[in-house]
Amino acid sequence: MTExxxxxxxxxKFYDERQVLHNINFSLKKGExxxxxxxxxxxxxxxxxxxxxxxxxxxxxxxxxxxxxDPSPKEWQILRxxxxxxxxxxxxFPNLTVIENVLLAPVKVQKRDENEVKEEAIxxxxxxxxxxxxxxxxxxxxxxxxxxVAIVRALAMKPEIMLLDEITAxxxxxxxxxxxxxxxxxSKRDHMTMIIVTHQMNFASRxxxxxxxxxxxxxxxxxxxxxxxxxxxxxxxxxxxxxxxY
Amino acid sequence: MVHxxxxxxxxxxxxxxxxxxxxxxxxxxxxxxxxxxxxxxxFGILRTLSNKFIRFILRVYLEFFRIVPTIVLLYLxxxxxxxxxxxxxxxxxxxVLAFSLWVAAEFSDIVRGxxxxxxxxxxxxxxxxxxxxxxxxxYVLLPQVIKLELPATINLATRVIKTTSLLLVxxxxxxxxxxxxxxxxxxxxxxxxxxxxxxxxxxxxFVLDYPLSAWAKKLTNERK
Numbered sequence: 001m002t003e004x005x006x007x008x009x010x011x012x013k014f015y016d017e018r019q020v021l022h023n024i025n026f027s028l029k030k031g032e033x034x035x036x037x038x039x040x041x042x043x044x045x046x047x048x049x050x051x052x053x054x055x056x057x058x059x060x061x062x063x064x065x066x067x068x069x070d071p072s073p074k075e076w077q078i079l080r081x082x083x084x085x086x087x088x089x090x091x092x093f094p095n096l097t098v099i100e101n102v103l104l105a106p107v108k109v110q111k112r113d114e115n116e117v118k119e120e121a122i123x124x125x126x127x128x129x130x131x132x133x134x135x136x137x138x139x140x141x142x143x144x145x146x147x148x149v150a151i152v153r154a155l156a157m158k159p160e161i162m163l164l165d166e167i168t169a170x171x172x173x174x175x176x177x178x179x180x181x182x183x184x185x186x187s188k189r190d191h192m193t194m195i196i197v198t199h200q201m202n203f204a205s206r207x208x209x210x211x212x213x214x215x216x217x218x219x220x221x222x223x224x225x226x227x228x229x230x231x232x233x234x235x236x237x238x239x240x241x242x243x244x245x246y
Numbered sequence: 247m248v249h250x251x252x253x254x255x256x257x258x259x260x261x262x263x264x265x266x267x268x269x270x271x272x273x274x275x276x277x278x279x280x281x282x283x284x285x286x287x288x289f290g291i292l293r294t295l296s297n298k299f300i301r302f303i304l305r306v307y308l309e310f311f312r313i314v315p316t317i318v319l320l321y322l323x324x325x326x327x328x329x330x331x332x333x334x335x336x337x338x339x340x341x342v343l344a345f346s347l348w349v350a351a352e353f354s355d356i357v358r359g360x361x362x363x364x365x366x367x368x369x370x371x372x373x374x375x376x377x378x379x380x381x382x383x384x385y386v387l388l389p390q391v392i393k394l395e396l397p398a399t400i401n402l403a404t405r406v407i408k409t410t411s412l413l414l415v416x417x418x419x420x421x422x423x424x425x426x427x428x429x430x431x432x433x434x435x436x437x438x439x440x441x442x443x444x445x446x447x448x449x450x451x452f453v454l455d456y457p458l459s460a461w462a463k464k465l466t467n468e469r470k
Contacts, residue, residue: 054370073379080376091371095389104385105375157375 002029004066005160005193006051011060013043013050013217020046021217024060026210028161031191035198035208035225039240043217044197048163051195052076052085081110084159088166090146092138092153098125099134102153110157117156124152128182144175151182162186164196168203176200183207201246205229213237251438255446260428264443267424268450270338271410274420278342279403282349289350290357304354311351317412319344324416337418345406352402360395361387397469400462404455411451421447 006028013021021043028034036044049055051062053076062069064082069075092101102121106112125131128148138146147167154162164183168176180203186192187207198204204211208225213234220234229246232238255261293304311319323344327333335343364387372382414423425443432439 049370052374054373077373077376077378080374085374087367087371087374089367091365091367093368093372093386093390095386095393105377108381108385109376109378153375 002031004028005030005064007063007066008051009061009063011047011050011057011062013046013055013057019217021050021057024219026212026219026222028193028195028210030160030193032193032209033187033207033225034195034210034212035204036195036212036214037198037201037204037228037240038214038220041216042214044214045165046217047214048085048165048195048197052080052083052163054085081105081157082160083163084154084157084161085163085165086147086150086154086167088169090138090143090150090170092146092149094138097135097137098130098141098149101138101149102156105153106156121152121156124155125149128152142175143171144178147171147175147179148182151179155186160193162192162194164194164198166197166199168198168200176203180207199244201229201241201244205246213240251436251442254428254432254436254439254442257432257436260432263424263428264421264446264450267419267421270418271407271413271420272454274338274341274345274413274418275403275407275410278345278349279406281342281346282406283353283399285346285350286353287357289354290361293354293358294361308351308355311348316344316348316409317415319348320412320416337416341410341413341416341418345409349402349406353399356395356398356402357391359398360391363394364390393469397462397465400458400465404458404462407454407458408451421450 004027008024008026011021011024012019024047026034036047038044046055050057053071053073056071062071064079069079092098093104096104099118099121102125103114103117106117106121107114122131122134125134128151130145130148130152133141133145133149138149141149147170151167167183168179171179180200183194183196183203184207187194196204196207205225208228211221211223211225211228212219213221213223213228213232213236215236221228221232221237223233228237229241232241255264289304289307292300295301314322320341323340324337327340327343328335368386368390369382372386377386410420411422413420414426417423425447429440429443436442
């Protein structure tokens with residue numbers, strides 16, 4: 001039986017009086033790819049950010065390897081080394097070169113040997129075709145290149161889960177494909193456990209093992225990937241897929 | 247005998263006295279900047295915290311030093327502080343105190359603005375990598391803050407250097423005060439001496455401030 005790596009139970013989140021996540025329940029097995037779909041403002045990114053401790057939650061529980069997370073800053077700081085996150089806007093550090101961006105957390109946070117990490121980082125950067133940009137600054141890179149560095153930066157921490165928040169949303173269409181291929185390779189070759197927020201339905205249909213369809217902070221569907229795209233259970237999900245020209 | 251006004255600069259030890267006065271202005275400005283920037287960076291960081299009380303107190307502090315003219319500030323520290331608190335420091339150190347407090351106030355606002363200008367997503371991206379708040383500040387925010395604040399800090403330094411010309415009101419022998427004494431002492435022998443003395447002071451301040459001003463402008467243009 002595949003090990004359950006993450007479980008969310010009865011999670012509720014509020015912005016002041018407004019509830020933005022309602023009774024969220026799901027679990028994620030090792031190597032599984034969970035895709036969060038739904039219209040803008042449905043709570044997908046908020047849920048993803050909550051799973052990385054960037055948003056707090058009012059009640060409910062998150063379990064990592066069956067251990068309940070104590071939502072304190074200290075605990076989140078440790079957990080974030082296991083739960084990597086990549087953002088829509090890349091957010092590379094502009095004051096650091098590509099290689100410095102990648103080395104910062106493994107060396108300073110995980111206290112790993114710099115030479116060993118550098119060797120691994122160069123290998124990862126080679127895999128995404130950026131070995132010639134080690135000493136370039138983020139401002140010298142295209143959007144697609146920045147996003148590839150951001151993915152490598154998160155992978156350099158050797159996370160157990162990767163959270164990808166609309167990572168192709170800021171890219172030119174021709175760059176989108178390259179990033180999607182990297183993510184698909186991570187899933188198929190490395191069996192990386194991932195939670196992905198995306199508006200790219202074709203990509204989602206190829207990669208998703210499971211789909212959570214959200215609206216107004218509620219999970220309307222929790223369906224295996226293929227089934228969601230071929231036979232959505234709710235009319236709302238059908239309408240959503242139609243509106244996305246899928 | 248007709249004397250050329252320029253000779254007033256070289257009469258006796260006039261030129262050396264002017265240079266000594268300039269040095270007094272420079273070291274008061276330099277020490278005030280060092281102390282003021284150190285305090286200002288702490289106040290600036292504190293002003294970005296969520297504690298409303300601390301933010302309010304530091305905001306009042308900033309507004310006080312912004313609203314009160316520097317000349318009034320100098321009178322306050324030179325005449326009122328010693329009487330009220332029985333502090334008997336030399337005038338130069340009173341000037342350093344006044345200028346340091348003023349620089350700290352101004353710099354705290356520069357630091358606050360620079361910290362707040364770093365996009366929130368940079369913080370989140372650092373936290374998401376597991377950086378502690380101190381690591382985040384040290385490796386991500388501080389280098390960006392320094393780059394953002396540098397032009398404004400250089401401009402503040404030029405203002406401090408220029409404002410040292412007010413120190414004559416508390417009898418410090420800085421360059422303007424020395425110049426006044428030279429002009430008064432040589433007024434009859436060199437009627438046009440005032441032009442040459444203040445001309446030299448103009449050049450001295452220009453030489454001090456223009457490179458700083460040009461550097462600030464260059465940095466600002468690079469950021470655009």
